Amino acid sequence: MSEIKVDPKQYIVKDEPYYEAVNDEIELYQSAYDVRMPMMIKGPTGCGKSRFVEHMAWKLGKPLISVACNEDMTASDLVGRFLLDKDGTKWQDGPLTTAARIGAICYLDEIVEARQDTTVVIHPLTDHRRELPLDKKGELVKAHPDFQLVISYNPGYQSLMKDLKQSTKQRFGGMDFDYPETELEVAIVTKESGVDQAIAEKLVQIAHRARNLKGHGLDEGISTRLLVYAGQLIAKGVAAEAACSMTMITPLTDDPDMRDTLNAAVQTFLG
Known part of the structure; x- marks a missing residue:
């Protein structure tokens, strides 16, 4: 082996x-x-949580191992498992174990999507x-000093069925993220997408209009990420209305009335 x-x-x-x-x-x-300190980053979709973690890993010069959590993820997906090949049995560390061994930052994105019986495996790594413990392998991995x-997760999607246990939450320090203030968001969209400032300002105004509809027909507002997508298409020569429809309306809702409302906002600022 x-x-x-x-x-x-x-x-x-x-x-x-x-x-x-911000x-x-x-x-x-x-x-x-x-x-x-283990850290918990909370904020809406597309507000920069993952980018922030990536930036900090770069700034600190540390390896970064990211995991997109989902409801089908098992503890073995995080910790590791035995694999069979022509040479016999091999143990393959999961991303959490690999990070603990090499001193990486392990980033579990949208942690509430994972089953609670899976997330409990992180507990021994988040206290003194x-x-x-790798029970299947009979090994106890001591985390690297680094x-x-x-x-991270989106509090807007919390429910009784999808939330972290207090026994998990109270192992972390917390940081709240939100969409940037107007001036900064305009600067981000301009930089990331390549459109001029005037177009970026209009895209941000549309986003503000849509975010006011959260809880009134929309589950989530237009994210900074979607504004960048729209700007990238516009910078490539796509008509502004078509770019907005493709990136800021169609992905957000299937409701005809809500789409009409969002299209009206696009017409108001870009028509």
Whole structure:
């Protein structure tokens, strides 16, 4: 029996991810990392949570291992499993175990999507023990001194069936994220998409109109990510209305009345 080895260098973020600080989140996260505090990042879809974590991994020069959580994810998907091949049985670490071994930041995106019986495996890594039992392998992994666990989720989608247990929540420090203020969001859309500032301002105005509809026909407002998508299409020569329909309306809702409302907002600012 052997193990499948990994090269930590493959998880290093080589190029600086573009990120504009909204408040003092960079300094706060830096301090949390200095004491290896597990961190919980909460905020709406597409507001920059994942980009922030990627930026901080780059800034700190640490490997980053990201996992998109889902309801079918098992504990073995996180921790690892035995695999069979022509040479026999091999143990393959899961992303959580790999991060603990090599001293990476392990980022579990949308943690509430995972089953609660899966998320409990992170508990021993988020207190004074900083260890991960591999029951199937009979090994106790002591986390590397540089290891940190970061989780994120969207509080807007919380329910009694999809929320973290208090026994999990109280193992983390927390940071709230939201969409940037108008001026900063315009700057982000301009930088990321390549459109001029005037177009970016109009896209942000449409987004503000849509975000006011959250809870009144929309489950979620137009994210900064979708504004960047729209801007990228416009920068490539796609008509503004078609670009907005494709990126900011069709993905958001199937309700005809709500689509009419959003189309009216597009017409108002870009027509």
